[in-house]
Amino acid sequence: MTRLLLALAGVILLAVTALAAVWLLGQLLTGLGVFVVGAVGVLGRLLWFLLVTGLLAGLVYFVTSAWRPALRARGGGEAARPAAAAPVRLEKAPVTSDTSA
Template identity: 70%
Template sequence: MTRLLFALAGVVLLAVTALALVWLAGQLLAGLGAFVVGLAAVLARLLGFLTLAGGLGGLAYFIASAWRPAREVRR
């Protein structure tokens, strides 16, 4: 009878340990998912900013290079 109780306790202990490991893996994956979503949002905002900054910089460069003085510049 003692062997049966020890075997039953071992099975219960293994089941509880496996359940704890599954819970821990779920917590880690949820944290990793939140990190990935946050990182994607930051990178999307950065891409939008860089696109806008590049476009405005190109526009400023184009306007500055297309500008000509009204009078001839003396050398």
């Protein structure tokens, strides 16, 4: 009878341990799922932000590169460049020895 009771206690203990392991695995998978869903939400909003920002930046770049009233008024196609400055020549001053002090 003792063997039967020990075997029954072992089966019950094994079943409880298996249920606890399944519960713990479920908790871990639930936490992982919450993390994955949160990461997908953050990355989705980041992707939306980058797409909208890229489109707006492209539009701004297009408008600023296409609309140049100063070039049309001047009639030229190149940007205004300042005239090249003449090179400055530095001449050495004559060295005088002042010994009157």
